[in-house]
Amino acid sequence: MARIALKVDVDTLRGTREGVPALLSMLSAAEAEATFLFSLGPDHTGWALRRVFRPGFLKKVSRTSVVSNYGLRTLMYGVLLPGPDIGRKGAAEMRAAAAAGHECGIHTWDHVYWQDNVRERDAAWTRRQMQQSFERFTDIFGAAPTTHGAAGWQMNNEAFRQIDDWGMVYASDGRGTAPYIPTVDGKACRHVQMPTTLPTLDELIGVDDLTEDNVHKAVLKLTEGxxxxxxxxxxxxxxxxxxxxxxxLLSGWRAQGHQLVSMATYYQHIDRSDLPQMPVTWGEIPGRSGELIIQP
Structure with missing residues (x-):
């Protein structure tokens, strides 16, 4: 039976307080596991407005309603309103995900700050950002995180090394087709990268006549077999x-006979000895602006 690991990125305070409970209800009804990856520091979503000059950004946001998805207040955080501390204000919802039996891990400290800067930053900056996430996660959950999934699929070499130094054995920081061992400066990492293999809904809606009414059919077509x-x-x-x-989608995947699992469960079925080693690589993904970590 094939597995679909559900990786839930939590980017904002609104997504933590409102989106997490909603998803917990849906996952429970479908008897599905998931991995929730939390943004643990300040919500500076409004800073993302500076991406307006990035190639492809306006085309992407024109296909999805940013205001209705994120809310006007969220879009003002860091611009006209101070960025609230997600880890402090949304801790109860985060713990609820763990209490419901889902795996919880690190997404980032400051989502927009990381996504827009990490590629060019040095080791000290990278370690400082990641350590803040680690410490806040431990404060909230009383245990160290088991996994990491980078904001915007943005990383640098030092970030991959930090995952190893934390002792994590798997993470999902990029896009690709199958698990592999990343190499940094010619040296194999100790953890497995399990890349996102399917396009996200916001990458598909508005392309090739796909709408909110029929986009699930396009995703289900990709998961046949x-x-x-x-x-x-x-x-x-x-x-x-x-x-x-x-x-x-949940109903369709169940009808296709798939197990809906967390990244932790997915990893249990991986044979590390059979995985290829591949260098950290950057590239573009259809429907998303800018470059991100991809599987070569």
Whole structure:
């Protein structure tokens, strides 16, 4: 039986407080596992407005309603309103995900700050950002995180080394087709990368006549057969306006006979000895602006 690992990125305070509970309800009804990856520091979503000059950004946001998905208040955080501390204000919702039996891990400290800067930053900056996330996670959950999934699929070499130094044995920081061992400066990392293999809903909606009403059919077409997959969803989307789409996906995956699992469960079925070693690589993904970590 094929597995689909559900990787839930939690980017904002609104996504934590509203999207997490909504998704917990949907996952429970579908008897599905998931891995929730939390943004643990300040919500500076408004800083993302500076991406307006990035090639492809306007085209992407024109296909999805940013205001309805994220809310006007969230878009003002860091611009006209101070960025609230997600880890402090949303700790109860984070713990609820763990209490419901889902795996919890690190997404980032400051989502926009990381996504827009990490590629060019040095080791000290990278370690400081990641350590803040680690310490806050431990404060909230009383235990160290088991996994990491980078904001915006953005990393640098030092970030991959930090994952090893934390002792994590798997993470999902990029896009690709199957698990592999990343190499940094010619040296193999000790952890397995399990990349997101399926396109996200916001990458598909508005392309080739795909809408909120039929986009689930395009995703389900990609999961026909026996192959395993990792699907990334967002609390701000599938836990909000796109909840009906996600419910149709859950039902469709069950009808296809798939197990809906966490990254932890997915990893248990991986034979590390059979994995290829591949260098950290950057590239573009259809429907998403800018470069991100991809599987070569």
């Amino acid at each position: 026996d192959g395993d997959h990792i699907f990334t969803l967002h609390t701000e989307l599938e836990g909000g306006k796109l909840a009906p789409v996600f419910k149709r």
